[in-house]
Amino acid sequence: MRNFKRTVAVGLFCTSLLAAAGAGLARAGDPQPSALSPPAAGQAGRAAPAEPEKPASSEPLIQVTGRVVHTWEDKPGLRIILVIDGFTVLTRDEQLTARDGVIWFDEDAARRTGKAALGVYAETGVEYRRADGKVEKYDSVFAEMATAGEISLHSDEPLRGRADGTEMFLRARKLRQEYLTRGVRETPTAVTPAPVPGPKVQPPGVREAGVPQEITIVAQDDVRQVNFTSFVEQGTRISAWSGGVYITRGDLEMAADNLIIWTPEDALRRAAAGAAAQEPGGAAAEAKAGTRLAAEAYLEGHVRAIQGRRVLQCSQLYYDFQQEKALAINTKIRSFALGRNVPVYYYAKEVRQLARGVFVGTDSWMSTCEFAEPHYDVAAKEMRLEDLTPEVGETGEKPQHRRVRFVGTDVEAEIRGMPLTHWPRLAGDVSEEATALRTIRLEHRRNRGAGVATQWHLLKLLGIEQEPPGFDFYLDLDAWSKAGPAFGVQSEYKRPDYYGEFLSYYLPNDGGEDTVNGESIDPPQRGRGRATWRHRHYLPKNWELTIEGSYISDANFLNEYFEEENEAGKQQETLVYLKKQEREQALTLLASARVEDFYTRTEYYPQVGYNVIGHSFWKDRLTYFQDSELAVARFRPAEAMRTARQSPPTLVADTVHEVDLPLKLGPVNVIPFLEGRLSYFGDSIRGGAEGRFAAREGARAATQLWRVFDGVESEFWDVHRLRHVNIFDASASAAQVSTPSRDLWPFDPTEAGTHEVIGVDDTGIVELGWRQRFQTYRGPPDRRELVDWIKADLEAFFYSNRQVPGIAPDNRPVFNRLEFRTDWRTTDVVTTWTNTTYNMDGGTLERVAVGANFVHTPRLSYIVGHRYIPDGESAQMLLGFDYRFNDKWRLTVMEQYDWDQRENAQSDVVLTRRMHRWLMRIRFQHESYKEGLFAGVEFQPVGVKEMRLSW
Structure with a gap:
């Protein structure tokens, strides 16, 4: 079915009522002088110039949207718009949303005055957001809105004719009359009249016992001739229409070429008697009452049934109004997945509605492709769907996602009619944004070969309808031409008292290859895999338990199959870790073991720790820190570290104490500190026990200075006022130690005295920092925001008594150096950046990086940059851009070229083509360190992020 979209626009040309109402009032987001600090002494004290008044916008000021829209002329010049499902009225300052609504629009008055006043009725889940941001909620409401711009009307279905006989319209007309009789129709232009709440509206499809719900039948259009006959047979009145009619009953709306309804004669007589009393007319009144109280209906020819966001199309339909049951032949149901922003189509040879929201279909399939033969689908021999989404009236809130319980038999995922998977039974209780298939990828990789990788919601595949709350279980099923089959189970869970994850993956017979240091090698073993469990539990009395277990088959496995996890x-x-924390104090217990011999780890049997973080004493003049441990530890290096020795189980006692003295010396915050450390090791690298005493003393300081320049104005640089902020910080410390770290086992990596890290040794460190921020206002005059125009950071690092230069535990270099970083938002389009490191020991540049980001238009953005590393003999140029040719084609390119090595470091090219319901991506990738070229084509259905087909 084509997705029609019609727009009705009424052009009006004068100043907006809403703009007039808001004249002279400050709007949210306007820049306020107080946002910048007041002018300091000696500065220009004049106020910033007043901002010019914003001209009235020529864009549409009222937008009306809905899925099904009826519009007709009630009388000359008065247009009525009735909206079913998704009713929204949006102005520049106000917003009204509801399930359904009615609008009265006086076209004659708009033409005469150039101002349009809309009478708006809304019901079921109404939210009215006023111009001041206040949100009011109603069951039903009538309000007036005004505009001097355009009124745009958007509908997902073709605009339809009169619907003045529906129950909703009658309720709307009644509340409108009450509103008008109060004498508030004419209001001052600068005052928005308050909405008038209406009575509580019964949710659609629900009625009180004993109260019949009327059925309204109207002609589809004025072109075709509608023929009507009615007769009585065996106590039942049978009425027939041909020529195209609409049938409405609450939120259920149907249309067909031909219609037959059956009404019990006794109900007819009771209804006719009541109708005749109010509307004399004999047989006519009797026939009218009969159609309103129909018990059953048969529809044929271009049948459509609409209820909420569901649209059903079929060739024949039988409907039982009393039991809300139906039978449809050759059916197509159209719904809408809000979470995906795409339509969802459900096809079936035969569909039975067993109750409201409960359907059973045979020979059915489901897809987001609307073709009669869909490009991709999930098919089932029989599928039962039960809509569990609560009505708005049941919870008082509009549901975010449709919740559906489904049960399918002989379920297959198909592409172009070719089945990819088969499950005898598939069931679940999910929202509309979730499917049993989580991801599917068809790929070709140099090391693994061609293959398919899928991930499924495990409990749905097992037919478990009620999933445990807070738990997600996934099943990985993969197959590769070289690596062979693979499978795994993943789980993520989160409950109020605990949370965690489980990861597993196994290849029984891996015949592929591994890439190590740019070379392809055979796997160290055929059967490969991993299993990892991480769990944290919150126990009573502030105890916390952490359990982790990990098994990896070989050193290359994670890098080959879980590269991102391996790197970051x-x-x-x-390990098992137990902690009890009370305020700033914590008691810990740790036991750990190394399982994989290709990792370097320290085992604890166990470790007991006590920590104090920031305890204040002496009337808050001093702050105390402590970190103490008592452990039996064992250092176990990786097998690849052939020169490293393994330690025996060693008794370790270590306690660190630090006292800080926070001071405020004028505008400067200063924190002198003193640290003492006492340690005992039952064994050492030199042999025998060792004791160690260490001390560290120093200070940290910081201050800020700023100044505001009110007179700075530049249209060229887009600078409007300027604030210059300077942040200065410094730290200096010196450490003395009785035993150098190179004589001790490196149980703690931060103490290892190797060429890779620098430990606790006689070292002095001085760090200086100067950080500048130039801030200004940018944006439209009425919506300017404070932004960082220029950032400039300069840092200096000085070290003394270094035994072995290298890298500190936090990965910082430990040579004397200067670091300079800038970030300049030249315009809203261009941002330039630099990052430079200068080695003061060698008098050389250690690293230089410069570049710029450009957001040229919404269609074009690009980045250029250059990074130079002298010691690494690397000078890489970076160039990347993203360009949208049109709505269908998009090109993304990223290129890195190393001028020193005279080779291409990395290239990525992605060409995306948006087709009818598919995204096609053609991808080329080259990485020099992997010595491989990847070329592939990827297909992804629009809105179905779980499915990706790549080669």
């Missing part, structure tokens, strides 16, 4: 994920450990 948490360290693989096996």
Whole structure:
């Protein structure tokens, strides 16, 4: 079915009522002089020039949207718009949302005055956001809105004719009359009249016992001739229409070429008697009452049934109004996935509605592709769907996602009719934004070969309808031409008292290759895999338990199959950690073991710790820190470190105490500190026990200076007022130690005296920092925001008594150096940046990086940069851009070229083509360190992020 979108625009040309109402009032987001500090002594004290008044906008000031829209002329010059489902009225300052609504628009008055006043009725889940930001909620409401711009009307379906016989319109008309009779129709232009709340509206499709819900039948259009006949047979009145009619009943709306309804004669007589009393007319009144109280209906020819966001199309439909049951032949149901912003289509040879929101279909399939033969789908021999989404009236809030329980038999995922997977039974209780298939990828990789990788919601595949709250279980099923089959289970869980994750993956017979240092090698073993469990539990009395267990089959496995986790994920450990924390004090217990011999780890059997973080004493003049431990530790280096020795189980006692003295010396905050450390090791690298005493003393200081320049104005640089902020910080410390770290086992990596790290040794460190921020206002005159125009950071680092230069535990270099970084928002389009490191020991530049980011237009953005590392003999040029040719084509390129090595470091080219319901990506990738070229084509259905087909 084509997705129609019609727009009705009424052009009006004069000053907006809403703009007039808001004249002279400050709007949220306007820059305030107080946002910058007041002028300091000696500065220009004049106020910033007044901002010019914003001209009235020529863009549409009222937008009306809805899925199904009826519009007709009630009388000459008065247009009525009735909206079913998704009713929204949006102005520049106000917003009204509801499920359904009605609008009265006086076109004649708009033409005469150039001002349009809309009478707006809304019901079911109404939210009215006023110009001041206040949100009011109603069951039903009538309000007036005004505009001098355009009124735009958007509908997902073709605009339809009269619907003045529906129950909603009658309720709307009644509340409008009450509103007008109060004498508030004419209001001052500078005052927005308050909305008039209406009575509580019964949720659509729900009615009180004994109260029949009327059925309204109207012609579809004025072109075709509608024929009507009615007769009585065996106590039942049978009425027939042909020529195209609409049938409405609450929130259910149907249309067909031909219609037959059956009404019990006794109900007809009771209804006719009541109708005749109010509307004399004999047989006519009887027939009218009969159609309103129909019990059953048969529809044929271009049948459509609309209820909420569901649209059903079929060739034949039987509907039982009393039991809300139906039978449809050759059915197509159209719904809408809010979480994906795409339509969802459900096809079936036969569909039975067993109750409201409960459907059973045979020979059915589901897809986001609307073609009769969909490009991709999930098919089932029989599928039962039960809509569990609460009505707005049940919870008082509009549901964010539709919740559906489904059960399918003989379920297959298909592409172009070719089945990819098969499950005898598939069931679940999910929201509309979730599917059993989480991801699917068809890929070709040099080391693994061609293959398919899928991930599924495990409990849905097992037919478990009620998933445990807070738990997600996933099943990985992969197959590769070289690496062979692979499978794994993943789980993520989060409950009020605990949370955690479980990861597993296994290849029984890996026949692929691994890439190590740019070379391809055979896997160290055929059966490969991993299993990792991390769990944290909050126990009573402020106790906290952490458990981690990890098994990796070989050193190359994570890098080959979980590269991102291997480079940036948490360290693989096996441990039990227990902690009790009371305010600033904590007691800890740690036991750990190394499982994989290719990792360097310290095992504890166990470690007991006590920590104090920031305890104030002496009337808050001093702050105390402590870190103490008593442990039996064992250092175990990786097997690849052939020169490193393994320690025996060693008794370690270590306690560190620090006292800070926070001071304020005028505008400067100064914190002198003194640290003492006492340690005992039962064994050492030199052999025998060792004791160690260490001391560290120093100070940290920081201050800020700023000044505001009110007179700075530049249209060229887009600078409007300027604030210059200077932040100065400094720290200096000196350490003395009785035993150098190179004589001790490196149980703690931060103490290892190797060429990689610098430990606790006689070292002096001085760090100086100067950070500048130039801030200004940017943006439209009425919505300017404070931004950092220029950032400039300068830092200096000085070290003394260094035994072995290298890298500190936090990965900082430990040579004397200067670091300078800038970030300049030249315009709203261009941002330039630099990053420079100068080695004062060698008098050389250690690293230089410069570049710029450009957001030229919404269609074009690009980045250029250059990074130079003399010691690494690397000078890389970076160039990347993203360009949208049109709505269908998009090109993304990223290129890194090393001028020193005279080779291409990395190239990425992605060409994206948006097709009807697919995204096609053609991808080329080259990385020099992997010595490989990847070229592939990827397909992804629009809105179905779980499915990606790549080669």
